[in-house]
Each structure stands twice: as C-alpha cells, then as structure tokens.
Amino acid sequence: MRVRKISGVGCSSREEIVEVFGALDADANRLCELSFDVFTTPERLRALERLERVAHRLRAPGHALINQLDAQASEEELGGARRSALADRLRITKVDAVRRIAEAADPGERRALTGEPLASQLFATAAAQRDGLIGEGHVAVIRSFFAHLPAEVDVSTREAAETDPADKAGGYRPDELAKYAQRILEWLPPAHLD
Numbered sequence: 001m002r003v004r005k006i007s008g009v010g011c012s013s014r015e016e017i018v019e020v021f022g023a024l025d026a027d028a029n030r031l032c033e034l035s036f037d038v039f040t041t042p043e044r045l046r047a048l049e050r051l052e053r054v055a056h057r058l059r060a061p062g063h064a065l066i067n068q069l070d071a072q073a074s075e076e077e078l079g080g081a082r083r084s085a086l087a088d089r090l091r092i093t094k095v096d097a098v099r100r101i102a103e104a105a106d107p108g109e110r111r112a113l114t115g116e117p118l119a120s121q122l123f124a125t126a127a128a129q130r131d132g133l134i135g136e137g138h139v140a141v142i143r144s145f146f147a148h149l150p151a152e153v154d155v156s157t158r159e160a161a162e163t164d165p166a167d168k169a170g171g172y173r174p175d176e177l178a179k180y181a182q183r184i185l186e187w188l189p190p191a192h193l194d
Contacts, residue, residue, distance in 0.1 A: 053132030060130040063104035070101070103136060106143055122146070123159075124166035134166070137174030142166060145181040153188065 036044060069082060078085035086097035107126035112118050120126040125142050128134045142165050149161060161184060169177050 052135070056129055056135045057132040059103070059136065060107075060126065062100070063107060063126075066101055066104040102143075103139055106146075107139055122162055122166070124163040125169075128166045128169055131170075133170035135174075138169040138172075138177055141174050141177045141181055142169070144178075145185070148185060150188075157188075 036047065039047065066082075066086070069078070069085075073082075075081060079088075083094050083097040083101060086092070086100065087094045090097070092100075106122040107120050107129055122139075122142060125134070125139060129139060142162065145165060146158075146162065149158065153161070165177060165181050165184065168180060172180060
C-alpha cells in the first residue's frame with residue numbers, strides 16, 4: 001500500500017490551536033456584526049460563495065477531530081458511544097452524528113497502528129474539501145460512487161476514478177456530479193462490472 005504525504009499534517013502546539021480557534025471566533029463575531037447593505041447583487045453572490053467555501057473548509061479539521069476521537073477516546077471518556085457523545089456535545093441529532101462520523105471516515109486524516117500519519121482513503125476528495133471547493137453533498141456522491149465501484153477494480157484505476165470526480169466536483173453541483181459519477185461507472189470496462 002502506498003502512503004501519500006498528508007498536506008498540513010504535523011504536530012501543532014496547544015497554544016497554536018487555542019490561538020487559531022480564538023481568531024476564528026473573533027473573525028466570525030466580526031462577520032456576524034456586518035451589514036451588507038452597501039453590496040451590489042454580484043458582490044452579495046461572491047460573498048455567499050466565499051462563506052460557502054469557508055464552511056466547506058471547516059469540515060476538514062472536524063473530520064480529523066472525529067477520527068481522533070474514534071482512535072483515541074474510550075466510551076468511558078466520552079460518556080457513552082461516540083455518536084451519542086457527539087450528538088450531546090454538538091447539540092445535534094444522533095442521525096446527524098452518525099452522518100458526520102461516516103463523512104469523516106474516508107476523507108479524514110488517519111493514522112497507522114504505529115501512530116504515523118496515513119493519507120485519507122479519498123485523498124483527492126479530502127484535498128478538494130480542504131481547499132473549500134466541495135461540500136458534504138459532493139463528498140456523499142463520491143463515497144456512494146466508491147460503494148458501487150466493483151472490488152475487482154485495480155488500485156490505479158480506483159485512484160484515477162477518485163481523482164477525476166474530486167477534481168470535477170468543484171465545478172458541479174452534487175446532483176450534476178452524481179450524473180457524472182454514474183457515467184464513469186458505465187465507462188468502466190465490462191470485465192470490471194461483474
């Protein structure tokens with residue numbers, strides 16, 4: 001199995017993490033206090049696009065945190081099952097907690113049993129999400145695509161099949177990406193589609 005370098009993965013200090021979260025909170029507070037009355041319609045659309053991109057990007061550290069909880073926290077530490085702990089702590093439904101856990105599994109950062117960082121299972125998808133180009137809907141389409149990809153498909157074809165929709169996803173809505181992913185499945189040689 002090839003291990004790819006994970007962009008941005010390193011050892012961060014507690015001080016750095018606290019500082020970044022503090023700045024994020026402060027900037028979010030400032031943003032929420034703004035009035036957008038001076039903006040034109042195109043400026044409002046660009047602002048919405050920028051907000052969406054930031055929201056997409058913020059999922060990446062969430063994936064890492066969820067995966068670390070899975071790898072390192074016991075149910076005793078969490079006060080119960082991971083889905084219940086997330087639902088209670090984030091004040092979301094258990095269904096939403098299960099969805100977030102599943103979303104974190106493939107594009108999220110992982111670690112080997114020895115502790116060394118491993119590339120995400122959906123490397124190109126994770127990179128596109130970190131860049132803010134795709135959101136949860138795109139990730140769900142790509143995960144579904146891989147669930148339907150026959151096990152006989154070789155590793156290099158799998159990597160290409162993941163990279164292509166992840167690259168295209170930034171220009172498509174999730175429903176359009178789903179149609180594109182379906183076409184990829186249809187393009188696979190018949191030997192792959194037993």
